[in-house]
């Protein structure tokens with residue numbers, strides 16, 4: 001059985017790999033000739049950077065010296081800030097939560113325990129993460145190209161892809177019944 005390691009050691013190893021991965025993806029973005037492939041790589045790179053942020057947050061929990069150094073550099077744990085004050089409501093389950101400006105609807109739902117199907121892992125490819133905005137449509141970021149592709153004439157009816165929508169003000173959304181295999 002492999003020897004158990006201290007969590008901070010594992011997190012540092014994870015960070016090294018994630019940082020290296022971002023370099024690899026960034027280089028791939030430069031090489032991508034197709035817009036759709038480039039878009040996918042940019043999104044994946046963004047997610048990797050998000051993972052790095054999460055790993056740094058977690059490292060601060062286990063390594064007081066690291067937490068202190070980050071604090072001195074003005075990079076204290078994001079979780080040390082309030083969880084956010086923007087109200088978000090998910091219907092029909094009636095879950096109320098809060099978020100910080102710029103958080104993605106899909107991430108907010110996940111953190112609140114609301115299940116939204118996301119077959120492509122939030123990359124704007126599958127279209128399964130669609131939700132209908134009931135209130136606060138103007139509180140969301142501009143619709144993206146993947147949303148135009150997947151939602152087409154549903155956009156004017158308030159449908160959005162939750163993986164593409166960032167929240168900047170109070171919003172209420174309807175999560176459709178999660179059924180089927182995701183095939184469109």
Ligand code: FES
Pocket residue numbers: 117118119120121122123124125126127128129130161162163164
């Ligand atoms: S999760 Fe696939 S498009 Fe949003």
